[in-house]
Amino acid sequence: MTARIQAASTAPVRQSSVRAHNLALALQTVATSENPISRAFVAAATGLTRATVSALVDDLISGGLLVEGDPVTRTGAGRPAAGLTLAPDGAFGLGLEINVDYLAACVVDLTGAVRFRVVSPSDPRQLGSWATTLARLTRGIPSVAGAALAVPGLVSADGIVRVAPNLGWQDVDAASILGETLGMPVAVDNEANLAALSELRAAGGRPTFAYISGEIGIGAGLVLEGALYRGVRGWSGEIGHLPVHPDGRACRCGARGCLEQYAGQEAILRTAGVTTLADLPDRADLSEAGTALGIALAGVVNLLDLDTIVLGGIYGPLLPRLRPGIEQELRRRVLTASLAPIALRASVLGADAAMRGAAESVIRAILEDPASFLGGR
Template identity: 60%
Template sequence: MTDAPVRQGSLREHNLGLVLRQVASAGRPPSRADIAAATSLTRATVSALVDDLIEGGLLTEVDPAPRAGAGRPAAGLVLSAAGPAGLGLEINVDYLSACVVDLAGSVRHQEVRHADQRPRDPAQVWAEVAELAASARARVEQEGLLLAGAAVAVPGLVTADGLVRLAPNLGWRDVAVPSSLAGVAVTVDNEANLAALSELHASASASQHSFLYVSGEIGIGAGIVLNGALFRGARGWSGELGHVAVHPDGPTCRCGAHGCLEQYAGQEAILRAAGAASLDDLRSRAEAGDPAAGEALAAAGTALGVTIAGVINLLDVEAVVLGGAYAPLARWLHPGVAGEIGQRVLTAAWSPVPVRPSLLGGDAAVVGAAGSVVRAIRDHPARWLAASTRHG
């Protein structure tokens, strides 16, 4: 209950967003008349707004689908495939990656470089990230796309002013993030948060208003979606699922505590227990029915399940998504996770909670980072139009 007066805001700003989202959510390219009908704005207002959005590179007209009956069909509108695009970058413990997503959400470029980042200095890592960013920019500008901004996903805690406060598995503490890369402004966020956002927007089902996204990399993070939005916590540090205790007296974790989930279900723990050299090796062995691989994955699934069941008892979320490296392993992790949920969640008997692999697999975080840039434009097109007029 707020006693503040309703803020007027700019009507044009509001309506630009309304028209753009109408195009984005339409099943087939809508005409100006379709948008006017759907939004209750006048035909003339819609036409003026659409002209501005076309001029700003956010919408494109396409040929109408032929149809029966009298009259020339009106041109349809789609989100521009040659307008602004978002650059996503990811720093993880054993790889760096880049990805560009256009306004329609399509991935237009992607590059991954596998290498252990732990022995490297943060400055070396940022230098290689800058290379990835520059090469992404060069590549997509050939296709007529314009980079609008960049977002970096990191496996750790970030502050509101763009510092990596702590990334235990990288060994980073208080590492600054470059203010620009490839000539565009940079924001930074936790990789599990960005992956969860990407899952939220990729999921067509509006029924999943709340879910726990579990990101399994060298570390384990979670993105918590409640009431249809990412829950970040009081200081932005929610989701440290990897440091929830499974066995309080268990082995020492990299964070200094005992028996954290990462010690049972982190990638390194699983590979060690399975005697596997890599995730690909683990998966091949599991597919071939190797008992050590099967047991290692079952044990990880059980540990994950104990922890996830606690989260469901606490938060009453509707679904669990296994993401990151867990997505391709979900087939073997699922029995342990589902079994523990069934036994431990008080409401499971009459209200089961489904567990499914991520729709985007291991790319969710970097795609989510790129997507966060274009979503900002889709949510506030007036800002983009104003900036492109100033610079253009």
């Protein structure tokens, strides 16, 4: 056993692996800086030699990931050095979202700025090909480095949607279907997970919170100490199917009394007697939805000891009317409610969080492994 351990620990590191690591280190140093920085600053921050940094930066510039601009401000003697920043036109990430009553797409650049956005009200269950429709929505957009799809369901690591009750999907190979249509690899993830990661980046605040995505279905993205909690199989966050009334209304998932049947979009509209959110009266009674959300969220808080809950999707603009019911149940049911208050706030990104998160996941992959991006060009 000892010999095997020593052999593994002294195994040579491939030169390509060292270069890939150093490329990522240099690129991320620039990406996380609030202002343009010099090559010398990158060398000092990373511990790499100036010669090594110069070669890495040259590769990143020629690959379209960095640009050198105006000289950075300096206080000492000598000629000012050119400032390095992410190339705003260097690489684009395509984010796509499929939901029960709409399809959406957006493109973000390396800096996270949105370059393209479109939302198309439609029912994917009635479309001949949802993938073709998404491809049509994205015609004419800039050349993208990759694509990711946000789906309201359980997604396995290979991009297969194991079950999405509200779409009527089971074992749908969404990654292959959309990848063949777009002509590029497509990553697939749960919409609430992607929205939570985007919210984490946009808000720049607390690193631990539950993001609750309210649409026809209800999902949760759990961010714990700055990292997304996925669970053993990557299927965490299905808060919409927590029972709030165990013997209550039948749910599409086959169970009864699920949160979605009391606080989902269709339940809210049904209770108000309208068919669209645009028709929802300002004085509509949302106490049933707020109470149901409060019951479910109290269980999440008791289990994970959270102090912040972010409401996204339709819940953001409805938060003022949902808040009384939610807070009443949190006070009643959370064991530590009298000791530590729980913050409720609306999503910073609103309804765009999932597709933004999908697009940003493409950019994040480039920043984490620029060598793979440069090697494919």
